[in-house]
């Protein structure tokens with residue numbers, strides 16, 4: 516049975532996006548944006564801000580668990596924060612060893628820790644020791660920092676430290692987010708460790724999914740930008756795996772989701788600027804999966820007033836041509 520995880524994406528996938536995407540039915544698990552642990556034990560309100568789902572037994576409204584992701588270099592501090600997150604109801608703790616940010620890496624956190632497998636071992640062990648046995652601990656790594664020389668050593672260090680699960684973003688830090696993702700390395704890691712593993716990187720459509728599945732041999736996948744660009748991607752993968760076919764969502768469905776996102780932001784008191792910025796950011800990614808996204812992005816990019824932006828999305832939703840099943844970009 517294929518397992519799909521919605522990727523943590525700082526500044527892009529917040530609790531509202533998790534709520535909307537997990538309601539499509541394709542995902543099994545979500546992960547919060549990273550919480551940067553550098554000096555303190557955070558108070559509860561910080562964890563609740565990143566993960567309001569903690570107030571709902573650690574689950575999205577549609578019932579899918581949300582792991583709390585921590586990023587830092589100090590094993591004891593990471594352990595303390597992990598234990599507190601678990602006491603607040605986190606269904607699992609994920610540790611970020613993939614962040615490429617220069618500032619983060621300068622402070623020996625995120626992907627820079629991949630330069631020495633012992634870093635991973637010390638941090639994962641400390642978190643594992645600090646968190647109750649029934650709370651799974653997982654780690655997310657890249658294939659390396661500048662090169663891939665340590666990819667197996669890093670994966671083995673995570674396993675040896677007692678993590679229950681490993682997610683691998685199949686690129687190095689230096690490769691950033693540029694294609695390709697090296698799915699063939701996922702197969703080599705899978706064979707070298709015995710804990711369960713999730714493959715990640717560059718799955719934008721059903722064809723990428725099939726290729727990644729065949730090359731990596733994984734049965735668990737994390738979908739990042741592709742899932743935001745095509746909100747129905749996870750459900751289409753699940754339906755495909757059940758032997759059936761789900762047509763691509765129509766443009767009106769995408770617009771409807773964006774309007775729901777506006778509603779959630781407004782209910783929460785987000786400023787008009789913030790709302791408009793987030794909608795444009797999301798639309799910028801949607802352009803990669805939906806032909807109408809490019810035109811729509813050009814039409815909305817200069818709109819500042821959220822009411823005008825909403826009216827435009829609402830108007831486009833009612834157009835008959837936007838209610839037809841969409842045609843994938845590649846086919847046009």
Ligand SMILES: Cc1cc2nc3c(=O)[nH]c(=O)nc-3n(C[C@H](O)[C@H](O)[C@H](O)COP(=O)(O)O)c2cc1C
Nearest residue numbers: 522523524525548549611684716717718738739740
């Ligand atoms: C804007 C952005 C923010 C991200 N933030 C996080 C994060 O907070 N934690 C994390 O583990 N990965 C983060 N990532 C990496 C993604 O989770 C994922 O590993 C990466 O985008 C590769 O998957 P994709 O090719 O399907 O997008 C981020 C990626 C992007 C593009």
